[in-house]
Amino acid sequence: MSGEVLGTITLRVQRYRPDVDEAPHLVDYAVPWGQDTSVLDALTWIKDHLDPTLAFRWSCRMAICGSCGFVLNGTPRLGCEHFVRDYAPGPLVVEPLANLAVERDLVVDLEPFLASLERVRPWLAPDPDDPPGETGNRQTPEQLLAYHDYAMCIDCLLCYAACPQVALAPDFLGPAAITAAVRYDKDSRDHGNGDRLPALDREDGLWACTFVGACSTACPKGVDPAAAIQQAKAATAAAWAAEFLLPRRGGRS
Amino acid sequence: MRRWEGRTNEPLFWALFGGGGMLAVVTMPVLVVAAGLLVPFGVFGEPAEVHARVAGFVTHPLGGLAVCVALGLVLWHCCHRTWHALRDLGLHPPEVVRAGIYGVALLTPAITYALCLAA
Amino acid sequence: MTAGEPAPRAAADAAAGVPAVAVPAVAVPAVADMAPEASAARSARRPHHPPVRRTWFLATGAYRAYALREASSVVVGLFVLNLVIGLVSAHRGVDAFTRWVELQRSPAVVALTVVALAMAVVHAITWFRATPAVIRVRRGRRHLDRRWVVLAHYLLLAAFAVVVLLWLGRS
Numbered sequence: 262m263s264g265e266v267l268g269t270i271t272l273r274v275q276r277y278r279p280d281v282d283e284a285p286h287l288v289d290y291a292v293p294w295g296q297d298t299s300v301l302d303a304l305t306w307i308k309d310h311l312d313p314t315l316a317f318r319w320s321c322r323m324a325i326c327g328s329c330g331f332v333l334n335g336t337p338r339l340g341c342e343h344f345v346r347d348y349a350p351g352p353l354v355v356e357p358l359a360n361l362a363v364e365r366d367l368v369v370d371l372e373p374f375l376a377s378l379e380r381v382r383p384w385l386a387p388d389p390d391d392p393p394g395e396t397g398n399r400q401t402p403e404q405l406l407a408y409h410d411y412a413m414c415i416d417c418l419l420c421y422a423a424c425p426q427v428a429l430a431p432d433f434l435g436p437a438a439i440t441a442a443v444r445y446d447k448d449s450r451d452h453g454n455g456d457r458l459p460a461l462d463r464e465d466g467l468w469a470c471t472f473v474g475a476c477s478t479a480c481p482k483g484v485d486p487a488a489a490i491q492q493a494k495a496a497t498a499a500a501w502a503a504e505f506l507l508p509r510r511g512g513r514s
Numbered sequence: 515m516r517r518w519e520g521r522t523n524e525p526l527f528w529a530l531f532g533g534g535g536m537l538a539v540v541t542m543p544v545l546v547v548a549a550g551l552l553v554p555f556g557v558f559g560e561p562a563e564v565h566a567r568v569a570g571f572v573t574h575p576l577g578g579l580a581v582c583v584a585l586g587l588v589l590w591h592c593c594h595r596t597w598h599a600l601r602d603l604g605l606h607p608p609e610v611v612r613a614g615i616y617g618v619a620l621l622t623p624a625i626t627y628a629l630c631l632a633a
Numbered sequence: 634m635t636a637g638e639p640a641p642r643a644a645a646d647a648a649a650g651v652p653a654v655a656v657p658a659v660a661v662p663a664v665a666d667m668a669p670e671a672s673a674a675r676s677a678r679r680p681h682h683p684p685v686r687r688t689w690f691l692a693t694g695a696y697r698a699y700a701l702r703e704a705s706s707v708v709v710g711l712f713v714l715n716l717v718i719g720l721v722s723a724h725r726g727v728d729a730f731t732r733w734v735e736l737q738r739s740p741a742v743v744a745l746t747v748v749a750l751a752m753a754v755v756h757a758i759t760w761f762r763a764t765p766a767v768i769r770v771r772r773g774r775r776h777l778d779r780r781w782v783v784l785a786h787y788l789l790l791a792a793f794a795v796v797v798l799l800w801l802g803r804s
Contacts, residue, residue: 279679335693362680370680402774425696428685429604432520463520468528471598472763473699488766494528495767501525504515532767539757539786542709544794546753548801549716550746554737558801561731565723567801572723581720585713592710599703604687626717633724 264295270345271352272303274315276366285363289352294345300355301329301340304367317367324481327417331367332356337422337479358422374418377434380460381442386453398450411444411489413482420476420486430469434460436476436486439467443489446496454500462497470494527594527616534591537584578630586623593619702759708752715742715749761786 272292277285290311292303301319308315320326322341329340334354345353361369387393420436421427427435434442442461445451461467470490477487558564571577597615600607686692690700715737722733736742764786765779 277681279681280677285681359683362682364678364680403771406771406774406776425602425689428683428689429602459518459521462522462525463518464522466520468522468524471602471699471703472766473696474763475693475695475699478695485766488769491763491767492769494525495532498525498529498532502529505526508515535760538709539760540789540793542712543750543753543757543790544797545716546712546746546750548797549719550712550737550749551743553801554734554743561734562727564734564801565727565730567803569723571800572720578720578724582717585717585720589710589713592706592713595703595706596710599707602690602700602703604685622714622717626721629721630724633721633726 264297266293267295267346268349269293270303270349272307273352273354274304274307274367275354275356275363276315277363278314278365287354292345294349296346298345299341300331300333300338300343300345300348300353303345303353304340304355315367316365325415327415330358330417330419330422332359332422337419339417339419339481342481358418360421360424360428361418369418371418374416374421374435374438377438378416378441381434381438381445382453382457382460383441383445384453385445385448385451386456388452393450400449404449407449408444408447410484411440411447411486414440414444414484414486415482417481419479419481423475423479425473425475426469426471430465432463432465433469434466436470436490439470439493440484440486440489443493443496446493454496458497458500461493462501467493467497530587530590531594532591534587534589534594538588538591541584542588573630575631579627582623582627582630585626586619589622590616590619698759701755705752705756705759708749709756712746712749712753757790 269291272290273287274290275285276282276288290307292306294303298306299322301322304315304317305319308317317329317331317340319329319340321328324339324342327339330337331340332338332355333340333343334348337358340355355367357363357367358369361371361373364370385398414437416437418437424436426433439461442457446454446457467490472487472491474487477485480486552558553561553564558567572581593615597612600611690696719730719733722729737746761783765782768782770777770782
């Protein structure tokens with residue numbers, strides 16, 4: 262690390278090697294830290310100096326890639342934007358993201374989330390009657406506002422670690438996946454609302470959410486997934502009513 | 515209605531829950547204070563006096579109906595949360611329990627109104 | 634890639650008209666040949682699924698607040714049942730109504746009423762704080778500030794209070 266060493270902290274890291282360990286367990290490491298030592302830096306120091314078998318995801322080191330999500334002292338946080346100095350004197354408990362299956366050490370299984378994301382069709386569906394073609398899509402700043410915050414998601418899954426329904430309801434899409442659906446539904450260039458509905462409006466799907474709100478608290482990018490989900494509930498209820506009252510025109514085949 | 519795997523009536527349930535919630539937050543704090551504390555402790559006079567004042571609206575068939583529907587909607591809100599709270603506790607109660615809980619919200623105003631008309 | 638298989642890239646290049654680069658054919662041993670006993674690739678994956686604790690809602694302050702909010706709805710529902718009985722009593726006549734009012738005065742019911750009031754307040758305040766997430770009003774390039782949505786709810790509550798107090802209070 263650059264700069265002077267201000268102290269040594271105990272990092273209590275959850276280790277799990279499926280070929281060697283029966284179950285996950287906590288291991289203590291003594292890590293020197295300075296003013297700008299991030300938690301990610303501390304984990305890297307462990308890997309470089311104490312135990313090269315420690316596995317964890319990371320990439321950009323600046324809270325934009327979404328790779329380094331952990332649970333720090335019980336709170337889901339990005340390792341790169343939280344600093345050891347704020348946890349001193351420690352110990353700092355570092356665990357993998359909660360509510361997701363642990364593959365090894367601090368690495369979790371992302372496949373269920375990626376499957377949920379794919380189910381909500383997270384892409385711009387063009388107007389079948391009027392494809393953009395030469396003119397392209399035009400959008401005003403006011404139209405951008407409708408979905409802008411929801412597009413800031415970096416898929417870090419801190420919201421999944423925070424949300425109790427992710428653990429309680431196996432088929433729940435989860436905050437980030439539903440927010441992705443809302444991001445496209447509210448985009449004026451998109452015409453895929455009807456196609457996303459079956460993924461959202463189903464047993465669990467979207468409805469397992471009880472607005473605990475922990476997801477928005479955990480989100481490092483200010484996306485407010487809880488709001489996105491409530492908006493999706495309202496829109497889905499409106500779509501249901503439209504179909505109920507106007508069976509032919511309300512629903513789309 | 516279009517049908518797809520797993521589609522439920524939850525959108526309707528949630529909409530009623532939302533409506534009941536709005537009604538509950540605007541009315542219940544006031545009603546608890548008024549009916550639970552102010553009226554019983556004589557702030558508005560003797561029970562007979564209060565009855566004379568409220569009977570006009572409350573015992574009128576449409577007035578009574580309005581009150582029953584409103585209380586029913588509030589009850590729907592409470593039952594919806596009760597059902598979801600059971601699931602939050604990790605329980606997976608069978609559908610009959612769900613029917614029973616929401617049934618309370620539907621039957622209570624219905625039975626109440628029937629009793630009111632019979633009185 | 635097993636030994637003897639033509640390099641797919643070379644074939645693709647040839648199809649695209651790209652001149653092929655002469656690459657000496659190297660016999661690449663197959664994975665199966667290198668470890669005879671592991672004829673099928675064995676995965677060492679053994680994902681650990683963290684168990685859900687039954688008392689998860691007590692684990693953090695935010696979860697406990699959520700549990701209180703949900704519980705408040707159950708209590709409010711119970712008070713509605715009390716009101717429903719009062720409604721039927723009013724229909725039954727002055728005597729029945731008087732008996733219901735006197736029941737509200739009993740210490741046990743007063744205690745329950747105080748709890749119900751606390752829960753009704755918790756219920757209302759948590760709902761007020763939540764509604765801006767559902768009711769998002771776009772005004773040009775910004776959203777309407779949350780506090781106006783919350784204020785609107787408080788005004789509705791105040792208006793209802795005034796209506797009820799006037800209705801009960803007029804002589």
